[in-house]
Amino acid sequence: MSTFNIHGVAVSNGIAIGKAHLISNALLEVVHYQIEINEVPNEIKRLSGAMNEVKKDLLKIKKQLLKDSSDEFSAFIDTHLMILTDKNFSEKPKKIVSKDRCNAEWALKKQMDFFVRKFEQIEDEYIKERKNDVIQVVERILKVLLGHPNQTNQVNSESSTILVAHDISPADALQFKNHQYAAFITDMGGSTSHTAILARSLNIPSIVALQNARELIKNNEKIIVDGNQGIVIINPSKDILEEYLVRQNLWGIEQKKLSKIKNIECKTLNNKNIELLANIEVPGDILSVKENRASGIGLFRTEFLFMNRKELPNEEEQFEIYKSVAKSMRNKTVVIRTLDSGADKLTSADTTISSNPALGLRAIRLCLSEPQLFNIQLRAILRASRFGMVKILIPMLSSLSELRQTKLLIQRAKKSLSNDKILYDNNIKIGGMIEVPAVAINAEAFAQELDFLSIGTNDLIQYTLAIDRTDDRVSHLYNSLHPAILKLINTTIKAGKKYNKEVSICGEMAGDSKLTKLLLGMGLRHFSMHPSRILSVKKQVLNSNTQKLESVSAKILKTKESENIETLIQKINQ
Secondary structure (H helix, E strand, C coil): CCCEEEECEEEECCEEEEEEEECCCHHHHCCCCECCHHHHHHHHHHHHHHHHHHHHHHHHHHHCCCCCCCHHHHHHHHHHHHHHHCHHHHCHHHHHHHHHCECHHHHHHHHHHHHHHHHHCCCCHHHHCCHHHHHHHHHHHHHHHCCCCCHHHCCCCCCCEEEEECCCCHHHHHHHCCCCEEEEEECCCCCCCHHHHHHHHHCCCEEECCCCHHHHCCCCCEEEEECCCCEEEECCCHHHHHHHHHHHHHHHHHHHHHHCCCCCCCECCCCCECEEEEEECCHHHHHHHHHCCCCEEEEEEHHHHHCCCCCCCCHHHHHHHHHHHHHHCCCCEEEEECCCCEHHHCCCCCCCCCCCHHHCCEHHHHHHHCHHHHHHHHHHHHHHHHHCEEEEEECCCCCHHHHHHHHHHHHHHHHHHHHCCCCCCCCCEEEEEECCHHHHHCHHHHHHHCCEEEECHHHHHHHHHCCCCCCCCCHHHCCCCCHHHHHHHHHHHHHHHHCCCEEEECCHHHHCHHHHHHHHHCCCCEEEECHHHHHHHHHHHHCCCHHHHHHHHHHHHHCCCHHHHHHHHHHHCC
């Protein structure tokens, strides 16, 4: 058989070489057939039994969690348990069986498709990918209905085994955590999916969104997983195999070298202090934050607390989570971003979806329209502020009036806490996300009224270039090195410098080591990224002289073509 490649989204770096172990996709085996009216009660009973078995299995897995397992495993399993208990999920398929007189598998898949369609209409990438939780739960139930064994446990202990699946649920990931898998690849998923988050937690090469890997790869077939480039090589030739064995060895050496700089102070060659912070989604990510010696937390995404649940988290629940993070980080910065999602992501599946959610009622717009919801979160953050160096970050600001309204609500939250005789940090710093082009252009005005600025490059690029990065048809146009993007970033950094306000980048650009020297030359001194990327960025910092980089960056900012910019960046990284 000839060698061929398939491409996906790299979510965890590294190179793995080994034999493929395929896990079946029960969804592909679902067929539709009619049942007799007298068979309906038994079919409903069969469906209920499968759901209960999955519930018991998940509870058992949760009990077996090892003490050193990061909290996201438990959180994700809790999410799946919540889905199982949701009446729209658990009861509606039974009604479909009764009404349509169809088999349980088909009824379950039909309801799943309904949920997936709703999620597909959501613009926010992170929330949109929560549809995978529903799919994973359905897949698990179907395996029980179809009599499939638990295939994650049916694999040898060879460290060269590579897991190939349609998708991997958190529960499955937990079960194979103790197996010596070299890597895993999936058809489904994205950079912010649970699968991706878990991949980074397991610290093994992983690629998602391969579309049809399970169809193209045969069981026990030799494959190469290049988690750095997002490439899977099937049936590699002798020459390719030898090349990747060298690359794998070099990668291992590089990782060992990186581990040696963990405890080195993050300074440039010309003695400039650079702050490397971490982005987190759940409290369990703190383990990785500490492991990689981050300066603090530059972005705590709180949306995860609000998703996949019947009721919104109350003040006490939020407070306990924020407090635990603040205490864990001790005297290090913890930037908590207020809810960054839309109304369609908080309510039931029947909620009317905005025609263009990215430009609709989301983030700070939603919070200002729902002051009670916002007040609960603000009070929780303020209460947590007395336990550490907590800062508040406001997402998707587009006008000064929004900012002033937000600050007024923060003051009201403070007053209510004072009235309740509850302690908080009265001098808590308030920052704003720079992710709308209008705000970046007008950055000086926002710098005067905020304590710090944080550039969200993911959305800034998307809004500036009018490109939906989740749309495969145009995602190739998504370009972090577009001259307009660099100019907007530079304008924001200059505004911060002028008014002596900290400016950080918390989007994907911050964790891209190829761009580190460019951003240093532009004057950026605060980077916030996924913890796994900190050391590679730190290496670049340690080998940089900001004075020398200033002139190169100025030249790049004057360059009109992205292709020429890429060439210049390659030169400064040599």
